[in-house]
Amino acid sequence: MVIKAIDEGSSIASQGLRIAPMRKRDLPQIQQIEKQVYPKPWSLGVFLSELAHHKERSYSVAIQNGLVAGYSGVMYVLEDAHITNIAVDPAFQRQNIGSALMYSLVMEAIDYGAKNMTLEVRVSNNSAQRLYQNFGFMPVGVRKGYYQENNEDAIIMWAYDIDLREYRDKIEFLAQNRGLNIRRKRHRWARF
Ligand SMILES: CC(C)(COP(=O)(O)OP(=O)(O)OC[C@H]1O[C@@H](n2cnc3c(N)ncnc32)[C@H](O)[C@@H]1OP(=O)(O)O)[C@@H](O)C(=O)NCCC(=O)NCCS
Numbered sequence: 691m692v693i694k695a696i697d698e699g700s701s702i703a704s705q706g707l708r709i710a711p712m713r714k715r716d717l718p719q720i721q722q723i724e725k726q727v728y729p730k731p732w733s734l735g736v737f738l739s740e741l742a743h744h745k746e747r748s749y750s751v752a753i754q755n756g757l758v759a760g761y762s763g764v765m766y767v768l769e770d771a772h773i774t775n776i777a778v779d780p781a782f783q784r785q786n787i788g789s790a791l792m793y794s795l796v797m798e799a800i801d802y803g804a805k806n807m808t809l810e811v812r813v814s815n816n817s818a819q820r821l822y823q824n825f826g827f828m829p830v831g832v833r834k835g836y837y838q839e840n841n842e843d844a845i846i847m848w849a850y851d852i853d854l855r856e857y858r859d860k861i862e863f864l865a866q867n868r869g870l871n872i873r874r875k876r877h878r879w880a881r882f
Pocket of ligand 1: 788811812
């Protein structure tokens, strides 16, 4: 069965922030952010390859005043949604953009039919771990030396049962509490 996004329109808007599908034309700005936030940034080729796998991957950008302020990506494997990347331009951090990207990503995964979400995060990356914990992710294991450039361990985090009403209510409550003022258009997936 092939699952295809049939609605790639705008998904959320909050205080001038727009979350939209990532396009090739966004990649120059995205690469500038990658270089600032990661010791081993993804190359242009990696991004192009990820965008080409659009049936089981989904990448979004957060646009503020016409500029790419952040971006995120997810890969679907059966019932699991694996977050592959999330980053916010340092100039825009601590302004809820990471939370808005996470909210959009989680809701899209629920629309897709995913039941669980997972990701890896550096042991030293406290800010990202806090962001994920806000969205119900819990540490469940460690991948030793996962980040080869400095041999750093990765914490594996999971959010389970995201398809249950209880989880969705918690995330909607979080979004309201953070004042994201989100108007969200449901992402529709077609199964052919
Ligand atoms: C992680 C990241 C995406 C968060 O983006 P952001 O837009 O700053 O996040 P938000 O403003 O929505 O913050 C949400 C919460 O995350 C946590 N957080 C974010 N930055 C933090 C920091 N510097 N220190 C501590 N907690 C932080 C806090 O709990 C924060 O809530 P609060 O502001 O109410 O305390 C951003 O710091 C980033 O791009 N980091 C570099 C790339 C990266 O590490 N990506 C994750 C790879 S696994």
